[in-house]
Amino acid sequence: MRAWCTRSGLEGARELSGQRLESTLFTTMAEAIELHAELKELIVDVLMLEDVVPAEIASDEPLFIEGLGLDSIDALELAMGLEERYGVVITDDPEKNEKLFMSVASLANFVAAERSK
Numbered sequence: 001m002r003a004w005c006t007r008s009g010l011e012g013a014r015e016l017s018g019q020r021l022e023s024t025l026f027t028t029m030a031e032a033i034e035l036h037a038e039l040k041e042l043i044v045d046v047l048m049l050e051d052v053v054p055a056e057i058a059s060d061e062p063l064f065i066e067g068l069g070l071d072s073i074d075a076l077e078l079a080m081g082l083e084e085r086y087g088v089v090i091t092d093d094p095e096k097n098e099k100l101f102m103s104v105a106s107l108a109n110f111v112a113a114e115r116s117k
Contacts, residue, residue, distance in 0.1 A: 035108045038085075043104070046081035047074050059104040067103075075101055082107070088114040 040054035043063070052068065061067040064075070078101070079090045088111060090097065100110050 032108065032112075035112060036104055039104050039107050039111070042081055042085060043068070043078060046077055057104060059108070061103060063101055063103060082111070086111050086114070 036059050037054070040057045043049065043057065044052050044054045057068065064070045082088055083090060090100070100106055
């Protein structure tokens, strides 16, 4: 049986504390935690962030300007990494992409939603 993971359903998970996985269907909380961890690893690997430890990236931390301080070139590289790793298609829609690349949590929501199609 599939379960909707919401803020209250994930409060016990350290990596996802305070996160809200809106409109995303995960089979288990462990699946949600695993996806967040995979995305953090992907960000560090694809962008070659030598001084960043994936586990120390907060899932709700902004990826651009604040937080990790990524820029538009990083967004392009990350988009290609996401497409290669997960087979997702990222369109050329600036408003949608701004929300999509807001945080690890928003990327996880997108990847999980695309997987369920």
